[in-house]
Amino acid sequence: MKQQMKFLVLILLLGATFSARATVSVLACEPEWAALTQELGGDKVSIYTATNALQDPHRIQARPSLIARARSADMVVCTGSELEIGWLPILLRQSGNANIQPDKPGYFEAANYVHKLEVPTRLDRADGDVHPGGNPHIQTDPRNILLVAKQLALRLAQVDAANAAYYAAREKSFAERWNVAMKRWETLAAPLKGVPIVVQHKGFPYLEEWLGLREVATLEPKPGVEPTSTHLAEVLAQLQRQPAKMVIRAAYNDGRASDWLAERAKIPVVVLPFTVGADAQSKDLFGLFDETVQRLLKALQ
Secondary structure (H helix, E strand, O other), X not given: OHHHHHHHHHHXXXXXXXXXXXXXXXXXXXXXXXHHHHHHHHHHEEEEEOOOOOOOOOOOOOOHHHHHHHHOOOEEEEOOOOOOOOXXXXXXXXXXXXXXXXXXXXXXXXXXXXXOOOOOOOOOHHHOOOOOOOOOOHHHOHHHHHHHHHHHHHXXXXXXXXXXXXXXXXXXXXXXXXXXXXXHXXXXXXXXXXXXXXXXXXXXXXXXXXXXXXXXXXXXXXXOOOXXXXXXXXXHHHHHHOOOOEEEEEOOOOOHHHHHHHHHHOOXXXXXXXXXXXXXXOOOHHHHHHHHHHHHHHHHO
16 A cells, blocks of 8 residues: 555656646747747747748748647747748648647737738739738837737747746746847937938838838839849939938848949948847847847948
């Protein structure tokens, strides 16, 4: 009888230990949401990121390894607004995982919780890679990160109710630290207000709105369409009439077009990390915005 009791106690202890260590398995579509989920989930989440900072998130293949990750995930955390339209629906469909379908708590789209910019008034594929719900690159404005964080913490608590208080406490701590950091970034970035810029891809409207940057030209003639030599020449001619201070591109963009223009217009190219992990400095969300602001300010010098 004593041996049976000892065995039962051991089983209960092992079960309690397993429960304490159990984690929510998260498939994050982009590095910024992996980083935010880590901030909120701590040791209660295990995260696999489907893309990296040097990949164009529009153009990812639904390879078998990603489908396998989706099959075992408790949650998917993605941008939405059709940024992942070319590959995420395939993952969801082929995963056979009912918990991460769009109508389930395990499916989370960050763009649903912010005010989206550049919502098209018409939909025509001739206009390029236009997103019906608005520009999806919401992560370049830290105010959006704060809005998403609140909703993501609530969703984690819904998926993992046993740790709801834990997620709430981590979201509160993150929000406090993030608000302090935002004030610092905004103070540092004050000289950028009103600065005219050229962008390679329509990837920065949220950053522009936050910092007051003024976009005067775009290297892509249409979103997602590589610039031709004729279009680049037209942009160069425009800059002679309406000068810009810098050309901005994301780390994953091909740099040939922006380098060509910058050399002839005599302005610097600013390669922004765009998401977590693009360089050694952008190892987390705080580093991402530290580096973004510093690179923009350096270009003004």
